[in-house]
Amino acid sequence: MQRYILRRLLLTIPALLGVTILVSAMVRLLPGDAVALMLQEYNSYAQDAEDLRARLGLNKPFHVQYLDWIGGIARGDLGNSLRDQTPIRDELATRLPVTLELGLLGLLISLLIAIPLGVYSAVRQDTISDYLARSGAIAMLAIPGFWFGTLAITLPALWFKWTPPLRYTRLSEDPGKNLGQMILPAVILGIGLSGSLMRLTRAQMLEVLRQDYIRTSRAKGLNERATIFRHALRNAIIPIITLLGLQMAVLIGGAVVLESIFVLPGMGRYLLESLNSRDYPVVQAIVLIFASMIIMVNLVVDLMYAWLDPRIRYS
Amino acid sequence: MRIEQQKGRAPNGLTAAAPQARARLQPERPRPARALWHFARRKPLGAAGGLLVLVLIITALFADIIAPYAYDVGQGVERLKGPSLRHLFGTDNLGRDLFSRIVYGSRISIAVGFGAVLVGTGLATLIGVVSGYFGGAFDLIFQRLIDAWVAFPAIILLACLVTISTTRDTSPTTSIAIVALALGLVVAGGSSRVVRSAVLGIRDMPYIEAARCTGCSDLRIIRRYILPNILAPVLILATVQLGGAILAESTLSFLGFGVKPPMPAWGSMLAGSGRQYFLVAPWLAIWPGLAISLAVFGFNMLGDALRDVLDPRLRGSQRK
Numbered sequence: 001m002q003r004y005i006l007r008r009l010l011l012t013i014p015a016l017l018g019v020t021i022l023v024s025a026m027v028r029l030l031p032g033d034a035v036a037l038m039l040q041e042y043n044s045y046a047q048d049a050e051d052l053r054a055r056l057g058l059n060k061p062f063h064v065q066y067l068d069w070i071g072g073i074a075r076g077d078l079g080n081s082l083r084d085q086t087p088i089r090d091e092l093a094t095r096l097p098v099t100l101e102l103g104l105l106g107l108l109i110s111l112l113i114a115i116p117l118g119v120y121s122a123v124r125q126d127t128i129s130d131y132l133a134r135s136g137a138i139a140m141l142a143i144p145g146f147w148f149g150t151l152a153i154t155l156p157a158l159w160f161k162w163t164p165p166l167r168y169t170r171l172s173e174d175p176g177k178n179l180g181q182m183i184l185p186a187v188i189l190g191i192g193l194s195g196s197l198m199r200l201t202r203a204q205m206l207e208v209l210r211q212d213y214i215r216t217s218r219a220k221g222l223n224e225r226a227t228i229f230r231h232a233l234r235n236a237i238i239p240i241i242t243l244l245g246l247q248m249a250v251l252i253g254g255a256v257v258l259e260s261i262f263v264l265p266g267m268g269r270y271l272l273e274s275l276n277s278r279d280y281p282v283v284q285a286i287v288l289i290f291a292s293m294i295i296m297v298n299l300v301v302d303l304m305y306a307w308l309d310p311r312i313r314y315s
Numbered sequence: 316m317r318i319e320q321q322k323g324r325a326p327n328g329l330t331a332a333a334p335q336a337r338a339r340l341q342p343e344r345p346r347p348a349r350a351l352w353h354f355a356r357r358k359p360l361g362a363a364g365g366l367l368v369l370v371l372i373i374t375a376l377f378a379d380i381i382a383p384y385a386y387d388v389g390q391g392v393e394r395l396k397g398p399s400l401r402h403l404f405g406t407d408n409l410g411r412d413l414f415s416r417i418v419y420g421s422r423i424s425i426a427v428g429f430g431a432v433l434v435g436t437g438l439a440t441l442i443g444v445v446s447g448y449f450g451g452a453f454d455l456i457f458q459r460l461i462d463a464w465v466a467f468p469a470i471i472l473l474a475c476l477v478t479i480s481t482t483r484d485t486s487p488t489t490s491i492a493i494v495a496l497a498l499g500l501v502v503a504g505g506s507s508r509v510v511r512s513a514v515l516g517i518r519d520m521p522y523i524e525a526a527r528c529t530g531c532s533d534l535r536i537i538r539r540y541i542l543p544n545i546l547a548p549v550l551i552l553a554t555v556q557l558g559g560a561i562l563a564e565s566t567l568s569f570l571g572f573g574v575k576p577p578m579p580a581w582g583s584m585l586a587g588s589g590r591q592y593f594l595v596a597p598w599l600a601i602w603p604g605l606a607i608s609l610a611v612f613g614f615n616m617l618g619d620a621l622r623d624v625l626d627p628r629l630r631g632s633q634r635k
Contacts, residue, residue, distance in 0.1 A: 010464060011462065019461025026475040031482075135360060138619065142611035144562055146569045147604030150585055154600050156592045253470045257566060272570065281472070291466040 005303070012295045019291040020073075020284060024066050027280045029063050033058060034082040036276055054139030069281060075213070079281040081274075088285050096289075098266035101171060101178075102186055102258070103251050107244070109190025110197055113238075117194075118201025119233060125206060132267050134202070148188045149261035178270040185258040186208065192254055193247055200243050206238035211235075238309050245301035248294045354624065361620020367613025374418055375425040382415035387577040395596045405598040408589060413599065416579035417606050423580045424561045425493045425612055431560040434499025435506055436553045442503065444537060444545075448518060464504035472501050473563070474572040482506025487578045498560050505525055506552050513545040547625050554618035558611040565607045583605045 035052045053059045057068065072079050078088040114137075121133040156162040164184065167178040208214065209232055217227045258270035263269075268288055274282035355362035374381060389410030398405045404413035431585055442461075478496035517523065518541075524543045526536050566575040568582030576583060584603040593600040 011459070014459050015462035015466050018460060019467050022463060022467060023471070023475075026472075029479045030475060031478065066537065078370065110426045131360065135616075138615045139608070139612055142558065142562070144565055144569070144582070144604065144611075146566060146582070147585060147607065150590070150593070150600055151604070154597060158594060158597055170367045175530075224387075249469050254369045256470055257570070260570075271468075271471065287468060287471055290468045291463075294468070303524055309520065 001306075004301075008192070008299050009303075010290075012299070015289065015295060017070075018293060020070060020288055021066065023284050023287045024069065024280070025062065027275070027278065027283050028062065030275075030278060032278060033268065034280070037277055043095055069284060077283045081282050082279045083277055088282055091282075092267070092285065092289070095265055095267050095270050097171065098168070098264055099255050099268060101150070101182060101226065102189065102255055102264065102266060105182060105186035106189030106193060106254065107247075108252065109187055110193035113190060114194040114197035115201050115233075115237075118198045119205055119228065121198070121202045122205030122209065123228060125185075133198070135194045137198040137202075139195075140191050140198075143191070145192045146257045146261060149258055152188060153261065164262060166263060168263070181262075182264075185262045185264065189251070189254045189258055193250060194208055196247070197240065197243060198242055201236065204239055207234060208232045208236045238305065241304055241308065242301055245298040248297050252290050252294075352367070354620070358620035358623065360616050361623075364613045364616025364618075364620065367609060368617050371421055371610050371613060372425060375421040376475040378419050378422055380466045381419040382412075384412035385416040386411065386416045386419040386513060386579045395592060397596070398598055404602045405596065407584075407596070408592045413584075413602055416584065417581065417602055418582070418602070419608065420579040420581045421610070423491055423574050423578060424607070426491050427498065427574075428557050428561040428614070430495030431498035432491065432556050433500060434496055435502035435556060435560075436549055438499065438503035439506035439510050439552070440542075440545075440549055442507040444514055444541060444572045446507065446510040447514030448537060448541060461504050461507060465508075468609075469501050470566070470570075473497050473567055474570065476500065477567065477572045481575065485575070487574065490574050490578070494564060494567065498563055502556055502560065508558070509552055510545060511549060513599050514541060517541065517544050527594035527602070549619075551625055554621050557618060561614065562607070562611050584594070616621055 035049050035051075035056065035058065039052070050059070057065060060068075069079060076119065077090070079315060080087055093302060117133050117137070121130045122132045123190055133303075144275050153164060165181060169181060171178045209228075214232055218224075222231075252268070256272055258264070259266040259269040260272060267289070271283065271286045271290075273279075274286070350425065355365075389406065389412075391410050393406045393410040393412075394408075395400065395408055402412050402414065406412055409414070442457065446457050477494055479491045480497070485493070489627055523536060523540055526540055531539070534552060563584030564573060565580070568580035569585060569586045572582070573582055574580045581603045585600065594595045
């Protein structure tokens, strides 16, 4: 087991190196650079731009720039933003909690929607309620988060003259106010995640409900409720955990979109802004963090899988 | 490792005789129509999805005939008019007919959706089969590359790929192709894993060994035995991904990385400068989103039903 974990951890190194090389190369291939965008507001001479590029190190060859940056990462230094020279680490320290809160709340809401609905749908297989629940799940997958978010901002403003607050309140500042601000984007994120979760829950429940031990528990006179929750759901839930790993991509994409719509100062919006202002080190740092999160969540999911289901052994 | 099971079907040569024998016993009937009817009876949700998809495809094909106005020319006097008989879905801030724009927008969604899935599953099959069948150093190196590819946040990968390939004078058709290609590339990484594990499941089957013993070349084994046997998972993958591809295209367009205006991509109608008019003209915020949702909904319903029909492993989950 320890050897397996070690091997998986070692494999993350080439993957992360690949990600960082790829993102560093790609952002530099984007048309325009940070200097051109910064200076376009001023009547500057071409020489000014060149000076600025030299000062920011943008005129060095690609591999030198990359090695400088990755060397900094290895020492725990994420570097400075090209635009305002602030340390990226400080900026991320305030933004990471926002995105984590949004992601965790969204995940929680999706579980609260998906698991009861999936169990219900499986128990009532092929009835009208099952069809409705399944169509509902597909609809949840089909509604784009950015449309949902747009409607959630537009319609209340139209009907009740209510708009979400523009200034973000931190969780530590005023938990109630913060939650009130986060709940709407979190629900939208959760609904987006719950579609596939509900479908998997249903499929797993159907599989488990057909097992011999369920028949046994019914035969020995256990009531239906205990059968479903104590015996069926607990076995059905194991594969559902694997889906959480795959959901990371949806979660990150959702964070980028919803943070922009709801003006939340999180990582997703920062990523989009830095991509548009060609702030290479910021984009690289955020992509590195997101990629590490994706890899780590998948590792944890695989390990939890073995822990929850003793039949699975890694070697 | 996760346990992957894949029941290999017998090679096609063995089963091919059975339907012919049955056909001789039964009177001849128009088979596709009957199969469709059978499908609609057994999978009403799938049939409803199929109908939505059909409407969407017809709209995309005959957009010129269906749309009453042009998508890019507006009339100043008709600015921000609500839905009426003249303008079914109302008009936008430039006086353009929203219904016509949505009709033309279906072309982008359909083209990008099918294009992306074609590129994605094609590439995934190629990588997955080579990686799974030959294994060895190629498999090891390629799987590490795919590790990096799937760990990369897809939305950034897409935004970069599209922005890099789009120049100022890119024509609308080229930009649709670029978005489809980028989406296909991104999707291919994860899909190739599915194909690879399907190949791994049948690679050591006795009939593959038998084929090798009789002197079949690798290419022939792949063509005659591997590909037909992984067809079901590949087809399922493709149908399931269609809806996802359309959704991803609309998200990209919303973020401003999709097909460039004045092309009426559904996602971009909800973005940019148009947003400030949503409060005075809420229909602008409703129709494009509804179009995306219905299209993705239709493809997902159809894909689901097709998966149930195509995947023998899932048949057990039907009460019969």
